[in-house]
Amino acid sequence: MLSQLPTKLENVKKEDLDNEILRSGIIAELDAINFYEQMAALTENDDIRKILLDIAKEEKTHVGEFQTLLLRSDNEQAKELEAGKKEVEEELS
Secondary structure, three states, X not given: OOOOXXXXXXXXXXXXXXXXXXXXXXXXXXXXXXXXXHHHHHOOOHHHHHHHHHHHHHHHHHHHHHHHHHHHHOHHHHHHHHHXXXXXXXXXX
């Protein structure tokens, strides 16, 4: 977290680079969401809490943007995401 790439992008094959960039973006946004929500839980200042939670919500939108692009370019990821969704629905029904 905090400005560190989860993988060395220079070691990624050229054909996989865009997907790794998108995954790195998703990881960064999830880290930001966790950070802002944790800080919101710690503060006693309602104004700060409100802004932190609003920013966390914006980061969730960014996750959706990166994920949408990733699912367009990685058919296996899209297929496995649907498989995971189906497994949860079956398990919980």
